[in-house]
Amino acid sequence: IAHGLTSSALFCLANINYERTSTRTLILTRGWQLTMLLTTTWWLTANLMNMALPPTTNLLGELMIISALFNWNKTTIMITGLTTLLTATYTLHMFIMTQLGKPQTKNAMPPTHTREHLLMTLHLVPLMMLILSPNLLI
Known part of the structure; x- marks a missing residue:
């Protein structure tokens, strides 16, 4: 449930960017923190939840998946850890590239x-x- 709402929120934010810029290139929305502060706040909140920041339910879900995979096969912990790190890194990079910096358009x-x-x-x-x-999910 948490992943569905979070990913849907991120796609919704990407669509909001598309409606404003008429391009799917997210880097063209650089600098929105200066002009659209509330939209930047929505981006930050959705990205932090996507990175499974405590105490979000995404963290609970990721911990349950990681523990189940570790109990299934011990070698999966490295692959799972790497993909979790890559997801968090990409999410943070996406936020920085789309919201911070100088605006690309005048x-x-x-x-x-x-x-x-x-x-x-x-x-x-x-x-x-x-x-x-969170016990509603368990």
Whole structure:
């Protein structure tokens, strides 16, 4: 459940970027922290949850998967650890490349819409609520 909501939120944010820039190249949205602060906050929250930062339910899910794989075969721990590290590294790189730095375009961005914030709220608030009661997933 946590992975589904998190990945859906990230795809939703990528679509918001596409609607504003008319390109799928995420690097063209560089510098949005200066112009679209709330959207940057949504990006940060979704990326931190994707990296399985404690106390998110994604961490609980990853720990359960890692322990099951370790009990199944001891050699899988290196592969699982490497993929977990690569995922966290790529997620952090994606956030830095899309949100921080100098803006790539001189075009003025239209203001954010209530629809975009409602969509992100409906993705991320259930994840935050699951932090308070993770036994719903177990």
